[in-house]
Amino acid sequence: MADVKDLDIFLANRDDTATVVSSLILAPNTKPEEKSRKESVSEIIANILGLKTASEIVETSPMSKYGMDSLMCIELSQKIMQEYDVAVSVDDVPQMSLQDMKRIIAMKKFNVVDVYAKDNYEDYGVSKSQILKRVCDLLQPRPENSFCVKLNDTKENLSPWFFFAALGRSTYLYEDITSLLAAPAYGFQATDGDTSGSIVERANKCAKEIGNRRIVNLVGFSFGAVLAIETALQIQTEAEKINLVLIDSSHTFIPQRIKAHLKHSGHMELNVMATYVRELLLNRDFRDIFNVLSRCLNTNDRIDEMVRMARKISPDCSRINLTKSLLRFAKGLKVAIDYVPASRLTCDVTLVMQSRAQSKDYDVGEICDGRVKIVRLDAHHHNIVFGKRGRQIAKIINNIGE
Structure with a gap:
């Protein structure tokens, strides 16, 4: 179970003490009537940088490599908000690549819905507040x-x-x-x-x-x-x-369920994370959660996405508490399988x-x-x-x- 071990190492060394505060002025969320399609992210970046074609942009290179200054970063952040209704921090832009921005925009299409709508939690026989309290105890x-x-x-x-x-x-x-x-x-x-x-x-x-x-x-x-x-x-x-x-x-109950998930994908880390989120989002389909997490580029991004999901039901969820809870969950899952x-x-x-x-x-x-x-x-x-x-x-x- 090397992937979970890697997750342990990552979380143990994660520095979550730094807080970055940033602000930006949002561009009006309007589009010219004559515009027939959205500009692609690569086209937006190319126009801001004054490049002849978007093909000159390397997908994995940070914006700082192209000499993007603070005013350009503000313009790019505003343009992405205007075109895609996605907020990208101005302070993050210099370190971000075209690939990073595409991923963030793609994730917007896979937002986790409010699974605690009336027709979902009534079958539990207790109130919505009681359900949420018992589910959120996973994060405590x-x-x-x-x-x-x-x-x-x-x-x-x-x-x-x-x-x-x-x-x-x-x-x-x-x-x-x-x-x-x-x-x-x-x-x-x-x-x-x-x-x-x-x-x-x-x-x-x-x-x-x-x-x-x-x-x-x-x-x-x-x-x-x-x-x-x-x-x-x-x-x-x-x-x-x-x-x-x-x-x-x-x-045999837990090992058999995990093996069934692994038939969908052999990626153990993803399966552990998706199983954990499934415990929070009771009525959400495992495959939906798995697909959302699989679109993240790495473990760090997956944990960020898990925090976002958890805040659907627990707005005060912190990254520190979630990572501790995830570790507790992953270790227990491993010993149950073994x-x-x-x-x-x-x-x-x-x-x-x-x-x-x-x-x-x-x-x-x-x-x-x-x-x-x-x-x-x-x-x-x-x-x-x-x-x-x-x-x-x-x-x-x-x-x-x-």
Whole structure:
């Protein structure tokens, strides 16, 4: 997974402290009536520079190479705004090439639409503000002391349930479930300072936090299901009973989805980034996101574009927080892809699946000697823990605990 490693190195060395402030006077956004077509960017540049033909411009050469002064930069910035309704900073023009400007203009055609229109988020069974809050938690910092958090106010008179966060997310995602549980609930989530590597190492940290208990109750959704499975494997020889609930996932769920994306393109970095953005833009098609990012020239540009996408739902999203979140996500995705259970589950498993899933049991039966109970809900992967589906899952869990 060299591309993600390269991404790690890039982000670790990224200096995001400098802020450049610039201003420009916008040209009137009007065009002469007799004009039949837009000037190409190369024609605009050639006219400003006084070149005979646009063919004299090398696509990859910066404007500074052609002696473009500050007044010319202002004129070029204004002309691009007038012709294409795209803002290019005057301060950036000298370092930009013709290729850079073409890319910026092309990206305007692929803007991410507001995917949280009324007809999209109603199916989640909760309000738009609640959806956005839970989605945007992907972007929030995770201090080390937030590794294990209390998820409800239920008194400690029953064996607690331990929830494992989905990839990159906090356990706040489980709110519609944990608020209705008869037993106390705790959640495990990755932190920014977490140095744990493999799934085995991460699960070991969770197992130590759980401690020695006669009855252990575990719940995992998506990536959290992988951690729940490995944690169960590590403690099953010590615990008298384990209740394991997997929500629309298993040890093979994430690898199979990534492999399906890789059939579309073998570019791992792009797939990781597009998968991350897909977690933010819940109803946006993966291929649309992938195509937008693939038009960026390099990793730096892709991250800039991801920030722009994220600000569609979180206007205050910073580049620093997004890159930290992306790293957390990429590392988790890699270890999930690499994970193979070393032994078999001896406990019973309750697998809550979306009704549209084509798989029989996400391969859980292949690693489980106990009984696998399948419960199918009218849901899809991104809304199965929300609203009425969350309440249905809470009822299932409460019945197990009785």
